[in-house]
Amino acid sequence: MRRREACILLAGAGTLATAACTPGRGAAPAEQESLLVGGAAAMVPLARALAQAFVQGRADVAVVVERGGSLPAYIAASRGAIDLAAMTRALSDTEDDAGARQYLIARDDIGIVVNPNQTLRSLTRAQVRAAFAGEIANWRALGGPDAPLTVYAHARGATARQSAEHLLLGGGALALDARECADDAALAAAVAADATAIGYLPGHARAAADSLGLLAVDGVEATRATVLSGRYPFTHSFHLLLHGAPGRTRAEFVRFARSPAGQAIVERLGLVAVC
Amino acid sequence: MNNPPHSRRAEMPALQLTGSTTLLPRMQRIAEAYMETHAVRIVVNGGCGTARGYKALLDGTTDIAMASGTAPDDLAAAAAARGLPFRATVVRRDAIVPLVHASNPVDALTLLQLRNVFTGRIADWARLGGPRAPIEVLVGPPTGGVSTSWRQRLLGADDTCTPLARVLGTADRLARMAARPFTITYAPHMAVPPHLKVLRIADTAPGDKVFAPLMLVTLGPWTLPAARFIAYAAAAGDAGDAGAAASAEADRA
Numbered sequence: 199m200r201r202r203e204a205c206i207l208l209a210g211a212g213t214l215a216t217a218a219c220t221p222g223r224g225a226a227p228a229e230q231e232s233l234l235v236g237g238a239a240a241m242v243p244l245a246r247a248l249a250q251a252f253v254q255g256r257a258d259v260a261v262v263v264e265r266g267g268s269l270p271a272y273i274a275a276s277r278g279a280i281d282l283a284a285m286t287r288a289l290s291d292t293e294d295d296a297g298a299r300q301y302l303i304a305r306d307d308i309g310i311v312v313n314p315n316q317t318l319r320s321l322t323r324a325q326v327r328a329a330f331a332g333e334i335a336n337w338r339a340l341g342g343p344d345a346p347l348t349v350y351a352h353a354r355g356a357t358a359r360q361s362a363e364h365l366l367l368g369g370g371a372l373a374l375d376a377r378e379c380a381d382d383a384a385l386a387a388a389v390a391a392d393a394t395a396i397g398y399l400p401g402h403a404r405a406a407a408d409s410l411g412l413l414a415v416d417g418v419e420a421t422r423a424t425v426l427s428g429r430y431p432f433t434h435s436f437h438l439l440l441h442g443a444p445g446r447t448r449a450e451f452v453r454f455a456r457s458p459a460g461q462a463i464v465e466r467l468g469l470v471a472v473c
Numbered sequence: 474m475n476n477p478p479h480s481r482r483a484e485m486p487a488l489q490l491t492g493s494t495t496l497l498p499r500m501q502r503i504a505e506a507y508m509e510t511h512a513v514r515i516v517v518n519g520g521c522g523t524a525r526g527y528k529a530l531l532d533g534t535t536d537i538a539m540a541s542g543t544a545p546d547d548l549a550a551a552a553a554a555r556g557l558p559f560r561a562t563v564v565r566r567d568a569i570v571p572l573v574h575a576s577n578p579v580d581a582l583t584l585l586q587l588r589n590v591f592t593g594r595i596a597d598w599a600r601l602g603g604p605r606a607p608i609e610v611l612v613g614p615p616t617g618g619v620s621t622s623w624r625q626r627l628l629g630a631d632d633t634c635t636p637l638a639r640v641l642g643t644a645d646r647l648a649r650m651a652a653r654p655f656t657i658t659y660a661p662h663m664a665v666p667p668h669l670k671v672l673r674i675a676d677t678a679p680g681d682k683v684f685a686p687l688m689l690v691t692l693g694p695w696t697l698p699a700a701r702f703i704a705y706a707a708a709a710g711d712a713g714d715a716g717a718a719a720s721a722e723a724d725r726a
Contacts (some may be wrong), residue, residue, distance in 0.1 A: 288519050288521060289521075291522070294521065299534050300534055301534050307517070427501040427517045434640045472514065472516040
């Protein structure tokens with residue numbers, strides 16, 4: 199992919215600094231348009247994959263994807279500092295102003311996984327929150343067997359961990375003593391090897407870990423149907439936000455993301471196609 | 474449910490829905506049931522309220538809006554200006570009922586009394602045959618479909634809600650009332666939890682209740698998948714209430 203190297207710094211809420219670090223290798227054609235996409239870390243792999251396919255065979259467009267966070271990206275997009283915001287949450291009432299158009303382009307979920315020998319099959323949302331916040335020391339407190347409870351999570355700073363804290367804990371912090379795993383595969387292996395384990399795995403990572411027990415939440419199992427309907431409580435929605443005048447190229451990018459070709463990329467990454 | 478009839482996405486059209494929080498839990502269940510027997514993906518976006526559902530239609534960010542009331546005037550005008558009026562199908566008419574705490578001794582009020590309570594002209598339960606205690610009025614967001622229907626019916630065009638009323642979403646209103654015995658609010662009948670009591674409206678006939686029309690709305694002509702799903706939802710409108718009410722309580726407004 200040919201693109202100008204650029205980086206957008208989406209520092210904390212309300213403040214925004216944009217710095218283009220240029221030294222261009224292979225000077226871009228004068229008429230080349232550069233599309234800036236900023237957003238939530240969890241959406242960066244999808245946005246990059248879409249961008250790569252979008253610019254295929256087009257010398258006139260470059261797409262730069264940088265991570266920031268849903269809120270800073272919203273602010274940047276609404277001020278015209280970036281072309282598109284990639285957001286992992288729906289807009290609030292005040293954010294959904296006259297200029298905002300937010301498109302759902304993919305879904306995922308966060309499944310609550312346990313050891314295959316775990317007898318418990320279901321938890322409420324409140325129990326999930328308490329367990330991952332470190333407030334539960336024994337499975338008995340959740341209606342399970344009399345056994346210690348061990349929380350498994352990704353390493354601090356990992357995107358998957360942030361998504362879990364956002365969805366499972368409403369932004370709260372995971373248990374301090376959670377065992378840290380390097381990646382999804384390591385987490386799956388650790389939960390499979392520990393009868394006392396509770397962990398989480400995003401839907402796109404569970405195909406490779408189908409021996410694990412998957413708990414229903416509030417009585418709802420994470421299936422394709424309950425993720426599409428949004429009834430599974432830990433459904434993760436991926437959006438693209440256009441703000442202000444549509445603009446030709448950025449509207450084209452949104453159309454591409456929602457097209458069969460774009461949705462095929464969504465599925466290739468293990469996410470759920472929604473368009 | 475993991476194995477829909479056709480698993481290849483490309484052959485399966487998708488319909489996205491967004492809007493009314495009142496309609497959300499019902500449509501989620503209807504969507505799941507529909508997908509079991511139809512090669513379509515029904516994608517339900519989190520409830521953002523009736524007005525934003527209409528806006529999403531105008532923006533082209535959804536296929537179908539869920540609405541529990543008519544479109545706000547500015548959005549209806551915007552649709553008309555495009556020559557593409559909103560096309561609404563009522564999938565259910567849900568009674569909107571006045572609610573008080575279960576411990577409140579008042580069982581029934583007239584429409585006029587209710588109107589005076591919500592405008593603030595009557596501010597103490599003692600004037601309604603209850604205990605000496607100020608009435609705390611809770612209302613929904615002004616652009617919400619249920620609130621619009623309630624306001625139109627109860628207050629008409631001339632009156633407004635008391636400025637002392639507290640504005641909260643449905644689930645937040647019902648939760649707040651659990652600990653506050655002197656509150657009054659309104660909600661769709663299907664959402665009433667056990668700690669609350671439905672007030673009888675003394676001077677209305679059973680067929681003359683305040684209704685929120687629960688609607689699926691499109692902009693302009695139907696596509697075939699949308700037409701089929703909307704027809705299915707209208708036919709299924711009266712089924713599966715208990716489960717939908719239970720999850721309505723659990724969800725945020």
